[in-house]
Amino acid sequence: GAGVSQSPSNKVTEKGKDVELRCDPISGHTALYWYRQSLGQGLEFLIYFQGNSAPDKSGLPSDRFSAERTGGSVSTLTIQRTQQEDSAVYLCASSTDRDGYGYTFGSGTRLTVV
Amino acid sequence: GQNIDQPTEMTATEGAIVQINCTYQTSGFNGLFWYQQHAGEAPTFLSYNVLDGLEEKGRFSSFLSRSKGYSYLLLKELQMKDSASYLCAVRDWLNDYKLSFGAGTTVTVRA
Numbered sequence: 001g002a003g004v005s006q007s008p009s010n011k012v013t014e015k016g017k018d019v020e021l022r023c024d025p026i027s028g029h030t031a032l033y034w035y036r037q038s039l040g041q042g043l044e045f046l047i048y049f050q051g052n053s054a055p056d057k058s059g060l061p062s063d064r065f066s067a068e069r070t071g072g073s074v075s076t077l078t079i080q081r082t083q084q085e086d087s088a089v090y091l092c093a094s095s096t097d098r099d100g101y102g103y104t105f106g107s108g109t110r111l112t113v114v
Numbered sequence: 115g116q117n118i119d120q121p122t123e124m125t126a127t128e129g130a131i132v133q134i135n136c137t138y139q140t141s142g143f144n145g146l147f148w149y150q151q152h153a154g155e156a157p158t159f160l161s162y163n164v165l166d167g168l169e170e171k172g173r174f175s176s177f178l179s180r181s182k183g184y185s186y187l188l189l190k191e192l193q194m195k196d197s198a199s200y201l202c203a204v205r206d207w208l209n210d211y212k213l214s215f216g217a218g219t220t221v222t223v224r225a
């Protein structure tokens with residue numbers, strides 16, 4: 001598509017439930033990143049996918065978080081047993097290769113855990 | 115890792131100039147980026163510096179001093195639509211695919 005698409009744009013969930021966040025990157029972008037943006041905080045790196053390489057999961061805050069990227073395109077970030085501290089805006093970005101220069105962000109998913 | 119510091123908030127008048135400073139500490143500097151983010155929207159790319167000096171792009175300019183670990187974003191002839199958060203991000207060659215972001219500076223432009 002023309003831009004990075006994320007869905008849903010807003011998600012309210014009860015504590016303890018699982019959620020799935022979706023990211024559809026720009027066609028042809030091989031690199032895909034997930035970041036988390038909490039109020040008053042900088043963007044926090046979560047996970048990075050590059051082509052068929054093993055993803056860099058070093059930023060995932062706990063084993064409740066996981067992500068996959070199917071067919072080198074769409075990615076899903078899953079949070080299991082959500083906690084209130086998981087409330088944040090989850091941003092996805094894609095770019096060509098590893099340059100980081102051409103990061104294009106999606107508008108994010110605002111997750112609220114009640 | 116990187117320590118990236120920028121002011122939390124700045125306020126300026128329409129038509130004026132505002133300078134947003136960013137300081138960083140990184141083990142393998144490989145580029146500094148500025149992004150603009152309006153409330154509820156995606157961050158959008160503004161500028162990129164990897165060499166020392168000033169990069170000018172219309173009303174926006176960005177400066178870098180690698181020896182000082184310092185950058186600034188200069189917004190001239192401020193317009194109401196410039197009210198947004200401005201994010202400083204640093205790329206490290208040790209992790210050259212991940213950008214590390216500052217917390218952002220919220221700029222409010224008043225009439």
